[in-house]
Amino acid sequence: MPAKDAVRGDGPRPRSRVLAALLAAGGQPVSGATLAEGLGITRAALWKHIEALRRDGWPVEGRPHQGYTLDSGAAGRLAARRFVPELLEARRAGARLGHTVHWLAEVGSTNDVARRLAEAGAPEGTVVVADRQAAGRGRLRRAWWSPPGGLWMSLILRPALPPEHLPLLTLAAAAAVAEAAEGLAGRPVQVKWPNDVLIDDRKVAGILLETVSHPHGAEYVVAGIGVNLDVEGEPVPAELAGRLTWLAREAGRRVTRNELAEAILQRLEERYAQLHQEGPGPVLAAWRSRAAWLGEPVRVALPTGEVAGIALDVAPDGSLVVEQAGGRRQRILAGDVQRLRPAGAPPGAGSR
Structure with missing residues (x-):
C-alpha cells in the first residue's frame, strides 16, 4: 500500500472484500454475478478488483460459465513470502478489530500513523503495519529496535470504559499477545509488568498504549504492539544481546506476520470484549496466570x-x-x- 494511503480511514478496501468472498468459497468457483451482487458492486468494478488481486500475486482463475476460483493454498504461499494486508483484512472481515489494514514499507512509528488516522476519524479496529520502523518507541520514550522481519503493528481502539479501567488495556493487550505467541510457539510465554512479553525471561514482544482522553474517559487509544518475529540479516545491537529472543527461533517452525497478526487481533478482541462486558476480573486473571516474577x-x-x-x-x-x-x-x-x-x-x- 503506498504511503498516501496511511491517512485514509474509509474502511476495508473492496478488493479485500472480493478476496474474502473467494477464500470463503474454499476453492470452489463463484460466478461473477454472485460475487458482484453479494458485494454490492458492478461486474465492471468486480473485474477491476480481480485484476488488482492478480497484479498483487493472487492466482485467481476465471472460466466462462463457471466463475472465479482461488486456490485455497495460495493465501499461505503468498503470506509466506511477504505481509499481505488484503489477506489480513479478508480474514478479519466483519470483526471488531483488524477489518481495515494500512501497510507501509517503512515509517517512523506506526503509533504516529495510527494517531493521525484516529484524529481523521478512522474507525475502531483500524490497523497500521510496517515492515520497518525508523523511530519505533517503547515506554518512557525509549527507542524500540524494529528491523525488517518483525511485526510492528498499531491498532486504534475507542473504548467505552470508565477512566479507572483504562490502565487495564495494557494488561489485556499483553495477555492477548502472550496467548497468541504461546499458541504459535507451542511453549510457555509469560508477561512482565506492565507491558513486556517473555519467553525464558527474554523479551519477545512489548506493548505501548497511548491515550487521548476527555473528562469522562478515552476519546481513543492507540495500541502499539511490537513482536520480535524474525530478524532479516541485521545484527542485534550490543545493548540488547542476551535480553531478547525471536518467535521464529522459539517456535521451531515458520510463523508468518499475517498469521501472527491475525492471532493477536483475535485474542485481543476477546480480551477487549471481556473488559467491557465483565469488568476487570477475567483480564486480571488472564494476566496473573502468566505473570513473571510475582512473589519474587x-x-x-x-x-x-x-x-x-x-x-x-x-x-x-x-x-x-x-x-x-x-x-x-x-x-x-x-x-x-x-x-x-x-x-x-x-x-x-x-x-x-
Missing part, C-alpha cells in the same frame, strides 16, 4: 527514586503491589521492574 524480590525504578520489595500482585487498577521491608505495601502505576537475584546467584538466576 524486585526493584522498581521510579522518577523519584526506587522501590525494592516483593512483587505481590497487580491491583484492580492495574498497578503493581510491592511489599517493602517491614510489611509496607506500595502501589506503583508506572516504573521499570528488575528482578533482584539472591546473593551469589549467577546472572539470569531467579530467586526461586
Whole structure:
C-alpha cells in the first residue's frame, strides 16, 4: 500500500472484500454475478478488483460459465513470502478489530500513523503495519529496535470504559499477545509488568498504549504492539544481546506476520470484549496466570527514586503491589521492574 494511503480511514478496501468472498468459497468457483451482487458492486468494478488481486500475486482463475476460483493454498504461499494486508483484512472481515489494514514499507512509528488516522476519524479496529520502523518507541520514550522481519503493528481502539479501567488495556493487550505467541510457539510465554512479553525471561514482544482522553474517559487509544518475529540479516545491537529472543527461533517452525497478526487481533478482541462486558476480573486473571516474577524480590525504578520489595500482585487498577521491608505495601502505576537475584546467584538466576 503506498504511503498516501496511511491517512485514509474509509474502511476495508473492496478488493479485500472480493478476496474474502473467494477464500470463503474454499476453492470452489463463484460466478461473477454472485460475487458482484453479494458485494454490492458492478461486474465492471468486480473485474477491476480481480485484476488488482492478480497484479498483487493472487492466482485467481476465471472460466466462462463457471466463475472465479482461488486456490485455497495460495493465501499461505503468498503470506509466506511477504505481509499481505488484503489477506489480513479478508480474514478479519466483519470483526471488531483488524477489518481495515494500512501497510507501509517503512515509517517512523506506526503509533504516529495510527494517531493521525484516529484524529481523521478512522474507525475502531483500524490497523497500521510496517515492515520497518525508523523511530519505533517503547515506554518512557525509549527507542524500540524494529528491523525488517518483525511485526510492528498499531491498532486504534475507542473504548467505552470508565477512566479507572483504562490502565487495564495494557494488561489485556499483553495477555492477548502472550496467548497468541504461546499458541504459535507451542511453549510457555509469560508477561512482565506492565507491558513486556517473555519467553525464558527474554523479551519477545512489548506493548505501548497511548491515550487521548476527555473528562469522562478515552476519546481513543492507540495500541502499539511490537513482536520480535524474525530478524532479516541485521545484527542485534550490543545493548540488547542476551535480553531478547525471536518467535521464529522459539517456535521451531515458520510463523508468518499475517498469521501472527491475525492471532493477536483475535485474542485481543476477546480480551477487549471481556473488559467491557465483565469488568476487570477475567483480564486480571488472564494476566496473573502468566505473570513473571510475582512473589519474587524486585526493584522498581521510579522518577523519584526506587522501590525494592516483593512483587505481590497487580491491583484492580492495574498497578503493581510491592511489599517493602517491614510489611509496607506500595502501589506503583508506572516504573521499570528488575528482578533482584539472591546473593551469589549467577546472572539470569531467579530467586526461586
